[in-house]
Amino acid sequence: MQQLNRDEIAARRSRALKTAWLLAAVAILIFVAFILSGVLNS
Amino acid sequence: MSIELTHGHEHESHAAHDDHHDHKPTGFLNRWLFTTNHKDIGTLYLVFALLMFFTGGAMAMVIRAELFMPGLQLVEPDFFNQMTTMHALIMVFGAVMPAWVGFANWQIPLMIGAPDMALPRMNNWSFWILPFAFTMLLSTLFMDSGGPAAGWTLYPPLSLQGGQSFAFVVFAVHMMGISSIMGSINVIATIMNMRAPGMTLLKMPLFVWTWLITAFLLIAVMPVLAGAVTMLLTDHFFGTSFFNAAGGGDPVMFQHIFWFFGHPEVYIMILPAFGVVSEIIPTFARKPLFGYTAMVYATASIAFLSFIVWAHHMFTVGMPLTGELYFMYATMLIAVPTGVKVFNWVSTMWQGSMTFETPMLFAIGFVVLFTIGGLSGLMLAITAADLQYHDTYFVVAHFHYVLVPGSVFALMAGAYYWLPKWTGHMYSEKWGKIHFWISAISVNILFFPQHYLGLAGMPRRIPDYSTQFADFNMISSIGGFIFGASQLIFVGVIVHCVYKSRQAASGRVWEGAKGLEWILPSPPPYHSFNTPPVIDATTVAHAEQAH
Numbered sequence: 001m002q003q004l005n006r007d008e009i010a011a012r013r014s015r016a017l018k019t020a021w022l023l024a025a026v027a028i029l030i031f032v033a034f035i036l037s038g039v040l041n042s
Numbered sequence: 043m044s045i046e047l048t049h050g051h052e053h054e055s056h057a058a059h060d061d062h063h064d065h066k067p068t069g070f071l072n073r074w075l076f077t078t079n080h081k082d083i084g085t086l087y088l089v090f091a092l093l094m095f096f097t098g099g100a101m102a103m104v105i106r107a108e109l110f111m112p113g114l115q116l117v118e119p120d121f122f123n124q125m126t127t128m129h130a131l132i133m134v135f136g137a138v139m140p141a142w143v144g145f146a147n148w149q150i151p152l153m154i155g156a157p158d159m160a161l162p163r164m165n166n167w168s169f170w171i172l173p174f175a176f177t178m179l180l181s182t183l184f185m186d187s188g189g190p191a192a193g194w195t196l197y198p199p200l201s202l203q204g205g206q207s208f209a210f211v212v213f214a215v216h217m218m219g220i221s222s223i224m225g226s227i228n229v230i231a232t233i234m235n236m237r238a239p240g241m242t243l244l245k246m247p248l249f250v251w252t253w254l255i256t257a258f259l260l261i262a263v264m265p266v267l268a269g270a271v272t273m274l275l276t277d278h279f280f281g282t283s284f285f286n287a288a289g290g291g292d293p294v295m296f297q298h299i300f301w302f303f304g305h306p307e308v309y310i311m312i313l314p315a316f317g318v319v320s321e322i323i324p325t326f327a328r329k330p331l332f333g334y335t336a337m338v339y340a341t342a343s344i345a346f347l348s349f350i351v352w353a354h355h356m357f358t359v360g361m362p363l364t365g366e367l368y369f370m371y372a373t374m375l376i377a378v379p380t381g382v383k384v385f386n387w388v389s390t391m392w393q394g395s396m397t398f399e400t401p402m403l404f405a406i407g408f409v410v411l412f413t414i415g416g417l418s419g420l421m422l423a424i425t426a427a428d429l430q431y432h433d434t435y436f437v438v439a440h441f442h443y444v445l446v447p448g449s450v451f452a453l454m455a456g457a458y459y460w461l462p463k464w465t466g467h468m469y470s471e472k473w474g475k476i477h478f479w480i481s482a483i484s485v486n487i488l489f490f491p492q493h494y495l496g497l498a499g500m501p502r503r504i505p506d507y508s509t510q511f512a513d514f515n516m517i518s519s520i521g522g523f524i525f526g527a528s529q530l531i532f533v534g535v536i537v538h539c540v541y542k543s544r545q546a547a548s549g550r551v552w553e554g555a556k557g558l559e560w561i562l563p564s565p566p567p568y569h570s571f572n573t574p575p576v577i578d579a580t581t582v583a584h585a586e587q588a589h
Binding site: 012013015016017019020023024026027028030031034035038 | 160228231232268273
């Protein structure tokens with residue numbers, strides 16, 4: 001068994017949150033860019 | 043970091059020790075409504091998917107009953123169209139996709155040695171959006187204007203001619219999309235950040251790999267669908283003309299956009315199936331998976347190609363010859379990585395010490411019948427031939443072969459494979475095999491004649507048809523009724539396994555099984571892998587892939 005210490009657990013959590021925010025931003029960006037392209041083209 | 047060196051059997055005793063400190067929430071609401079535990083949320087997803095499977099299946103029974111013979115017998119044509127549309131929306135977004143998310147929730151943390159999903163509270167939210175989305179979608183059937191009836195593709199101008207209930211459909215699709223995106227974010231965040239030390243990417247089980255790639259597909263295409271239906275909404279209710287030809291809009295543009303989402307969506311439903319089958323076949327062939335790395339690259343190739351082939355769904359709309367040629371050849375290219383997969387599954391079985399428990403039967407059924415669906419897909423990719431097949435029952439036969447004995451059989455295989463792990467009890471092998479054989483025979487009676495109907499020219503999405511199609515339709519409906527009824531056996535097997543079975547499952551369950559989930563006891567403790575496991579050749583299937 002490998003014991004993770006508190007700092008490592010906190011670092012993992014922080015990395016996971018960063019990943020999640022980045023992916024959420026990408027999803028929102030695709031949605032907004034898509035609608036905007038439709039509006040601008042029409 | 044302090045490292046304790048232990049091996050498989052000691053993991054199990056440690057996990058059993060964890061079990062003494064389970065800290066399961068007490069009370070029904072606390073346990074299920076507010077849960078942040080990946081196993082509980084996985085169970086919620088799977089139960090919800092099963093409910094939706096039977097809801098969508100009931101609609102399929104209405105469709106097959108009406109088509110049992112020519113003429114209009116049971117339902118009005120408009121209600122028939124609502125049934126075909128709702129059946130598809132419910133099966134795709136309510137049954138197959140949530141079922142795979144349920145598997146992801148249960149298995150990914152167990153397979154990579156993580157204590158839970160990376161974002162447990164968002165995980166809870168991802169699930170609990172779904173019942174509201176589908177309540178909203180199903181409620182349209184009771185509204186004056188009825189449910190959506192333009193097909194799951196929601197093509198304008200037909201979809202724009204629906205009534206007020208269309209807004210409910212669009213919001214339901216939005217909510218399903220939000221749920222899927224949040225689920226995908228969680229899967230990626232978990233796999234990228236929560237793996238046990240030593241679990242490198244190329245040691246991950248194939249199921250985890252296929253889900254990682256699926257999650258990226260979902261994040262890329264669900265916002266596109268959300269954007270497209272938002273534009274439909276504003277066209278319908280706010281006088282815009284994105285897709286309304288009368289106002290200068292372009293309905294064909296919607297088809298391009300829809301299939302830019304729709305084709306990857308097919309792979310979203312089938313890639314996790316590839317992963318499950320890649321776990322099951324090595325276990326029951328008692329051999330390592332043939333060509334693990336090739337399988338990973340083939341999955342990624344299929345995902346990439348799925349983005350650049352969408353217009354093969356709309357050859358008949360008309361496009362430049364170069365466009366037709368490009369989409370035809372690009373579509374055919376998908377057969378290469380898919381062929382790699384089928385070859386590797388067969389090679390894994392080759393000279394293996396195979397046994398045929400229910401999960402293996404469903405996995406082999408998947409390989410054979412999915413391949414039939416793949417081959418009819420190749421036929422549809424040929425532009426000149428597609429002009430004949432388009433919008434006929436040949437297309438219906440093709441995608442049902444991919445999705446029912448394809449994706450649904452893999453779901454069944456996975457359920458039988460991991461059910462003893464999840465519940466701690468063995469299911470009834472006898473009834474599992476009965477379920478498989480009735481399903482495998484009836485699904486072919488149901489869908490194979492539809493190839494002939496399509497080749498003979500029977501159009502899809504019609505409640506009545508020419509008498510020349512009567513015999514094959516009757517055979518197909520009989521197959522449908524048997525297939526539908528046989529799924530009740532599955533429910534019986536699950537209920538028996540959970541509540542009645544007295545045969546306890548061991549930690550490893552299957553003799554040939556290898557992977558981190560099998561070093562835990564069955565059922566695994568409520569909180570597992572609080573201490574990460576050691577990753578070595580005794581605990582993971584692909585340790586030799588380490589570079």
